[in-house]
Amino acid sequence: MEIQTNYSIVTGTEPSFPEVIYLDNNATTPVDPRVLKTMLPYFSENFANAASTHRFGLAAHEAVKKARQQVADLIGADTHEIIFTSGATEAINLAIKGVAEAYSHKGTHILTVSTEHSAVLDTCRYMETKGFEVTYLPVQPDGLLDFELVKASIRPDTILVSVMHVNNETGVIQPIQEIAYLAHEKGALFMSDCTQSVGKIPVNVDNLGIDLLCCSAHKIYGPKGIGALFVRQRKNRIKIPALIHGGGHERGLRSGTLNVPGIVGLGKACELAQLEMAENEKKIREMRDYLETELLKIEGTWINGHREKRLYNVTNIGFEGVDSEALIMGLSNPEDDSPIITVSNGSACTAASIEPSHVLIGMKLTEYRAFNCIRFSFGKNSKQNEINLSSKKIKEKTIGLRNFNQ
Ligand SMILES: Cc1ncc(COP(=O)(O)O)c(C=O)c1O
Incomplete structure (x- = not known):
């Protein structure tokens, strides 16, 4: 056909x-046509590598800097807490694998939910093959987590609690602020796949108690193939290892020449989402x-x-x-x-x-x-x-x- x-x-x-x-x-x-317009010059008129130190490169660097600020502003983060990735899937992999590796001395238990996106579920299944124990919490028939069950399931050896904010299939919104509180009470980090909430409803990493947040441009009228990971540095300095090694871009967490048009597009999409x-x-x-x-x-x-x-x-x-x-x-x-x-x-x-x-x-x-x-x-x-x-x-x-x- x-x-x-x-x-x-x-x-x-x-x-x-x-x-x-x-x-x-x-x-x-x-x-969004306004996003596209912002991106276009970075394909041809200014195609410079954002890491180049000549004036051409500096202009690209400035554009990336502005976009980082736009992303940070949308979620109430600082710019040095934003790592650009190829999308939410990569951000999720970087977060889960990174936390698992960096915090395995504290424990090897990860808590997540059976209705998460496959990017989270498959990464967690992979971590099981690496010796981590993962609990996949059930949800109630309305899609919400049972708060008491979450509370009872966080253990002294739980290093990461990962609960998505908004479910992509049903739109169900989990009470992540309360869940983050529980995680922190027991000394675990709290991560949230916010791919379907960022840009649609207010998301503030401090108010919600999020330590690691994943999002993606193409869900909010930005281009495909670009997303971001927020890794908390204020209050709790989270240090995770890279998945992709190379030139040390993105504070060493995600090497590779920056996708300047994509990053600029993500930034503009975040700015418009916030305004509108x-x-x-x-x-x-x-x-x-x-x-x-x-x-x-x-x-x-x-x-x-x-x-x-x-x-x-x-x-x-x-x-x-x-x-x-x-x-x-x-x-x-x-x-x-x-x-x-x-x-x-x-x-x-x-x-x-x-x-x-x-x-x-x-x-x-x-x-x-x-x-x-x-x-x-x-x-x-x-x-x-x-x-x-x-x-x-x-x-x-x-x-x-x-x-x-x-
Ligand atoms: C909730 C959720 N998480 C993660 C992803 C993966 O995002 P990306 O396409 O940017 O890798 C999606 C996209 O379908 C999603 O809806």
Whole structure:
């Protein structure tokens, strides 16, 4: 099958391309034109190596410095606590492997959650092969951790507690401030994968008690292939070893010539996210709530995840008896001229898997029901008319698929 690569996201701009209603913003977001504009000069006009000491290099260095400040400002950190990486996955690997290696003299136990992103889970599984013991805490059916269980599970030999802030599949927000407090009380470090929260809701590393934080540009209208790790230096000077060795860039923690356009893009994306957070939240929440209300009118539908303790841009809905893969295909391959609707049934990183979502299984859904669920994730470019159309199409397709199965 030939895969088409040209799509028109904005209704009406390129009538020759199929139009797309993009409701998969937790998988990735388009680069904001203002971010792209900021990045472009660093590909060609000023392509200098930020480590070069000539004037050309210094200009690139200055651009990186500004971006580091923009990232630090968004999360309430100091610039020397920000390490640029190739994305959240690398930041997570650097954090977990780094803490494990640096603190193994204190203990070899790591505590995390069964519904984390695969970047955390797979890194923890790898650490098990290196002699570390990992506890994967279960969540309650609403996706939230049981606070008492967390408390009881942190041991004297626990060196790291790693709990994501916002779940990428359900939007469930964990009470990380309280969990960080528990971790610190028992002498463990607290790390949080904040890939889905940074830039969407206020995240302040000091208020939340985070020692290590991971984030990524492409979830907040920045480019792919760039992210950051925050490693606390104030109050507690955390020292971890590098994963990638070489020229000693990024305070020796991440060698390799800096991706200046990417870093500049991440910085600009952070600046815009901070400026426009409240405005984006209001309009996105309204659209999410509207679609959710409309879809819940379909018989045999339900929401996965706590109704309130959930990010405003996501809804994960179950459609009893409807195979999610068939619904995704139906919405993205319409017979008529109507736009393609892009949604997903799990993390984009595990999309190739035919296993049910580990997040939904972790929330005690049966395998059968887990295969009935779709994630709709909205973004700042979503439009109400698109949501109206999506609601109508999803209702039609759901009924069609149910009739077909009978
Ligand atoms: C919660 C979470 N953590 C980590 C990642 C990995 O991010 P990246 O693509 O920057 O490696 C993602 C992206 O899917 C995510 O949603």
